[in-house]
Amino acid sequence: MTQAKRLGYLGPAGTNTEQACIAYDSGASLLPYPSISEVASAVESNRVDEGVAPIENSVGGGVSVTLDLLIHGSGLLIRNELVLPITHSLLARQGTEPADVRVIYSHPQALEQCRIYLAERLPNAQPVASLSTAAAVEEMLAAPVTSAAIATERAGELHGACLIERGIEDYPNNMTRFVVLAGSDHPRTGDDKTSICFSFDDDAPGILYSVLGEFAGRNINLAKIESRPTREALGRYIFLVDLEGHREDAVVRAALQEVRRQVSMLKIFGSYPRYAMP
């Protein structure tokens, strides 16, 4: 009998990341951690086999803590990815009328993703930021005035809050991409992606043009290109690129070798099977 995989994730229970863990491996035993860096430590010290973290949202963009961990942090690699639709629910104590709500709790990203809905339906509610959507439900239940929270339906069930409305997000294609972090990346499958980051010593966007030419000239498709601040100076960036192919494919290996000669820093986050929407 094989042991269930131990999956660490950014908790508490009831967050979207917990849903991603269930979608990735419904038989795994799930261990919540209070921060992404503690998820990473748990993987590194073998308290869990793999860790799951959000990396990008179609509305909010890159998830800074996860990207910073890959860029600056540990030696963990991306072993897998998955993409989940994100839906937000309005939750409150039983008997709450939406018109009476004076305070609305949620994570700032969720408040932002429901801004049009809130302006139309709860115009008198004051938004208050929480550290997670699950924490927002707890704060709402403890609040002294009539309040509501934006969270997953499951967070409402876990904490005994009532569902007022489902699917209150402003943009219908709200998707989050999650990565599975582990001590090693994934063997070649033939339909893979590779994530890298690089930066330059000079603030010379001309080098970016040259680097992109290494991929374009070899017909390597890029699935993503994104910039992040270096934290050192305005106008200097770390570029994050997802390319199609495995780092062990000959053409990818050749391109990365050329790129390494042009940049001041190149880090390979790993190669992993390309996620196909079910």
Place this chain on the structure above:
Amino acid sequence: MTQAKRLGYLGPAGTNTEQACIAYDSGASLLPYPSISEVASAVESNRVDEGVAPIENSVGGGVSVTLDLLIHGSGLLIRNELVLPITHSLLARQGTEPADVRVIYSHPQALEQCRIYLAERLPNAQPVASLSTAAAVEEMLAAPVTSAAIATERAGELHGACLIERGIEDYPNNMTRFVVLAGSDHPRTGDDKTSICFSFDDDAPGILYSVLGEFAGRNINLAKIESRPTREALGRYIFLVDLEGHREDAVVRAALQEVRRQVSMLKIFGSYPRYAMP
């Protein structure tokens, strides 16, 4: 006698944006607004002459609400820019010992920018997110347990909080770039920048390579290149580029004309004098 310029900004008083307004025009009359979009409305309806908003921070990256306003919102243009060093202060009620602090209030970006300091000096403090650094000071003063706030020194003076420590940010080169928004951009000065954004119908980063070639081939330096999510789908981006030169310079005009033929959307945010650090 000339009337003082009326400058709208993202309030309340005591925020970093207020400091930027004073640095931009110390004789202006300053009018705080509760959101960037209300600053924009005030400019459009002529209740203020210009509006000031943060657009980019060296640690946190692009400021989404300001970028979204330029990308999706009104027809306001960038008329000027300025760059200010950002410094965070630890504030508390009189007589508070740092070791006793159990809750630390601030805007999530400020909490993030002081993460190492907080872990070392206030390891037992629970971070709580506020909607602005100035609001954090008010929440701290009203808190039932021993608390502190991260905000500007001026916010502490305005609200009667005590300064515990100055300059608690983790990264020494913490700079924020602010833009001045108005109904028209700035006439040519000979040392200018132009901000644009563009996107593609296909998720084809190969087009980015071709667009960058239009600038590289004309020796137009890029001061910045950044990507933002389109909000429509994962892997599709709006690219934000700041280039050196004025949109009325012949070489810039020619490049933008070629770019417009290759992209599905091109928006010029304006040309304005390049900011020189004092």
